[in-house]
Amino acid sequence: MEAKRTIGHNPDTIAASPPPFSLQTRMVVLTYLAYFFYYLTRKHLGVATHALTEDGFSEKLIAAVQTGYGACYAIGQFMSGALGDRIGPRIGLSLGMILSAIATLAFGIFPFVAVLAICFTLNGLFQATGWPNCCKVVTLWVSHAKRGRVMGFWLTCYIFGSLAANMIAGYILEHYGWRQVFLFTGVTVLLVGIIQGLFLINTPEDAGYSFGEDAPEIAVERGRGEGFSHMIREPAVLLLGFSYTGLKFVRYAFFAWLPYYLATAVGMSDGNSAYVSNGFEIGGVLGLLIGGIVADRFFPNNRCRLAFLALIGMVAALVVYRMSSASSGLWGNVAGLAVIGFFLYIADAIISGTAAQDIGGSGSAASAAGIINGIGSTSMLFAGMLPIAIKDRWGWDGVFVCFIILGVISSAILLPLALREKVGRAA
Structure with missing residues (x-):
């Protein structure tokens, strides 16, 4: 039976009527696809490295970019987590994917050393928006009792995403060249980022539902100990x-x-x-x-x-x-x-x-x-x-x-x- 919808978004007036399974599934699948496709603009540089070195880009430069990416990714995790709790995961996911796509497209269109160094180092910050915000969406839309098995399924996205990213980038590299690797992955992630912004819903309350007694923090006052x-x-x-x-x-x-x-x-x-x-x-x-x-x-x-x-x-x-x-x-x-x-x-x-x-x-x-x-x-x-x-x-x-x-x-x-x-x- 479909859950009864509630009226308004005031947490004091929303009744204990959990969101329908179809809506929960939609949010989980959206974030699954988001993190799956994040890998297209995460692993493309590694796949294209050999071709780039043959085209004049130095190994030391690419190694430095990868190190800078790693540093920005670690820092970005802290920043993205704080912002995700503050502004909501929908904006964080959508904006992160769009910026990562723009950084990738910029190098595909303007394949210069400076563009590679700046855009792909900053890409670490953009890629870092994925994990904290996806985790928050699943937390908000899945009850505590089912979270383990749902996350067990959901987390396969970063294995399958990694494998798919390697295969897709490898195929494009072999048949069309390294510039097309960055153009294709950039356009794809840009589209997925726009879809996240259009269809992802931050919380069940935003759709007029509530987990009520099954909410993960029923014993904690709203706003207390958060952030x-x-x-x-x-x-x-x-x-x-x-x-x-x-x-x-x-x-x-x-x-x-x-x-x-x-x-x-x-x-x-x-x-x-x-x-x-x-x-x-x-x-x-x-x-x-x-x-x-x-x-x-x-x-x-x-x-x-x-x-x-x-x-x-x-x-x-x-x-x-x-x-x-x-x-x-x-x-x-x-x-x-x-x-x-x-x-x-x-x-x-x-x-x-x-x-x-x-x-x-x-x-x-x-x-x-x-x-x-x-x-x-x-x-x-x-x-x-x-x-x-x-x-x-x-x-x-x-x-x-x-x-x-x-x-x-x-x-x-x-x-x-x-x-x-x-x-x-x-x-």
Whole structure:
């Protein structure tokens, strides 16, 4: 039965009539598509790098731009989280996508060094609008009881978005050239950003509905303990952020160097190393879907407990893979990487998404998600360079020891939250 609509947007007059499932689904799907398409203007430079160097752009320049992008992305997480809670996620998402598209189109139209350096460094700020604002939309439109399984589905967008971005940019690069990569991805993201601005609705109250007794922050007075200034002083948010730093380093190091490791250390061909590395993402998709269901059913009051267990599982999987990858063959490597991805993505989804939503609630979800992801994203500055520096000094075995140590540290940081009876809305 469709929920009864309420009249007016005054929170004191809106009755306990939740939005219809179709409207909730529409908001979740809109944000899923938004974050999926963010990747088109996030990964295009990496795909086109070789072609750019052949056309006269230096490796050092592109490396500097990528480093600047990472720094802006980390800073932008904090800014976007605060603004998302203040002005609403619809404007933040739409504006961020449009600006990212303009930065991409500018280089496609004016392919000069200065345009590359300025636009793609600033693109880190524009890309940072995605995560906090998408998390806030899901927080506002999905009840606490269903949030784990919904986020388990929703978070597959950044795996599928990453894979699709690589394939689309690669196809255009091969058939039309690198300038068309930036023109196509820019136009596509521009259109998706406009769609977000036209059709996304900030809150159920804006459409005349309310979750009432199922609202995520019914015990908190409106306006009390909300916003960036409160979340940045919340110990649980900071613990999640520092725990996420090690986890995100491992994930981005795998993104950057896994095919190279498989080719140079395991001895696979370039083609097989690319295919086998997808085992990491395949395991991640399974982890997100299964982890969301398990979190809702067995850990509804403290999803951080499942994240802690997943981190322990990830460390164990890394230990086994370190010892066996060189001798386990193609399918053995696929299986080993899938197990690592399975546990890593369960922990990733809870720490950066669901736990941030649980603590931030409808008033501060964007700020909490932005702070956690902002702290975690500082590790992106080192995930490209540090693994190779360690490999040159101690070999690939040293790199995996580094991953294992970081996993243990992340687990230890998360332990105080895992031991709590409940991790929820910060008052």
